Amino acid sequence: MTLYQPSTAGLTHYLFFTGKGGVGKTTMATATAVQLADAGKQVMIVSTDPASNLQDVFETKLTNQPQPIPGVTGLDAANFDPIVAANEYRESVVGPYRGVLPDAAIQNMSEQLSGSCTVEIASFNEFAKFLTDPTIDQKYDYIIFDTAPTGHALRMLQLPSAWSNYLDQNHEGASCLGQLAGLGDQKATYEKAVATLNDGMLTTLLLVTRPQRASLVETRRAADELAQIGMTNQKLIINGVLEEPTDEPSQNIYDRQQADLENMPEKLKQLPVAEVPLRAYNIMGLDNIRTLLQDQQPVIKVQPVNQADFPSIDSVVADLLKTKKKIIFTMGKGGVGKTTVAVQLAKKLAAHQKTVHLATTDPADHLSLFQIDDPAITVSHIDEQQVLKAYQNEVLSKAKQTMxxxxxDYIAEDLRSPCTQEIAVFRAFAEVVAQNDSEVVIIDTAPTGHTLLLLNSTENYAEEVKRTTGEVPQSVLDLLPRLQDASQTEIITVTLPETTPIYESLRLNDDLDRAKMPHKWWIVNQSLLATRTTNPVLQARANSETQWIEKVKSVSKGHYAVEKWQPNFEKINLTV
Known part of the structure; x- marks a missing residue:
């Protein structure tokens, strides 16, 4: 396999690094930027990722204005906060109506612009500035973006009615297109930005992944989604490949990585592929950034792993049994192992004579990778495309009767917007929660942050459903009160003992606080520290986990568990 070297990778003027949280896209973006600048190029790196640790990597405070990075001639960096951008975008839409419309109308407008769609559009606003500004274009040889625009946002921008005056005239509302209300006369700018993204001579999409099956499957989905809207010039970077196993844990990891790489999706095998080895150090500070992609690596100073006995998942199960929880979520970003945790919980609860319904709303359907043959456990998967088609047919059938x-025609187009899929999946999800055939319902992958925001006001969500179908299912009306009832519901935060997954989990917990949903337990998954490895590289990585496990212990007020890294958890009967 080829090692990743930016100077020989045939990169274009615009470089977009994308990948799920924790795969190392910021690391790859910054290492690329520094190497190109050290080679004498003029480079700018921009982040619009709310989880970006660009400031930490460069050890420099950054703003939304490009500024030089000390110690790297020719490199400028900017760090945009998409949440701040979304707030400014929302105020630009709502502000002119303050004092003109009633307070209730202002509040309704603000709520409609509080979803993830608004964050995505505000982020794309920032992308568009750098993609269409001729001054920036001429000043830099390379413009690097840490995090690509989502396919979700790009699909919204490509819907014809996004630019139609109908938005101003439509009093029915729209599930997704209403987020575009503040774009005004920017259509030409956005069209130029999208055209630049789709031009393979100008733009390269660098897909960053881990050498793990779940991460590779998610990367393939991202590659397909972005290719469908025109971003076809793609390259794959596999980050964190273990090179030299020396003990049982490292051998298990090595064997698992090699097996997953051998069986990676064919779509990814067709792309130009490069690897970056697993390093023993955290990528913080210029010295480590510069060292990351070099052939010669520093000698590892072997340090004994800090031995520690952590609480296990059994302590979580004991509490779930004691408190008689009926609805359990495993929440977390892609790749943290929430499906594995959901299966473990189901099997352990079943071993205590509980009947369990285990469901997933994850389109990747990782549950299908597990052998689950306990008669006390039933399994279901919400098929996004199937429930979306059924929902679209239902809405159009009713619309034709009265419109x-x-x-x-407008409703038909609105139903092709990405947010419609969230609503369709949410209705199916509500039905799963409402079922009473099992004593416990465990759901792998909860509603999106966008849906959680909609859930903050049951009335608003009910009105959205009623707008399209004319009726609100009882399961939807009952859902929010049940999710907010700590006597019934427990949301378990699944994370990894690493910087980005921890920060993303903290933001998720803030969202849950705002939605008034109970979330007592944390599970730190795939811990190397808990394996007691003696491999030098893994030992160094394991010791760096300590601060993050302590962080989780503090935030959770002691309600946490640590699960060690395990090989071959798929297609096996997990022990109880």
Missing amino acids: SADDV
């Missing part, structure tokens, strides 16, 4: 042909 004009023009209005029906």
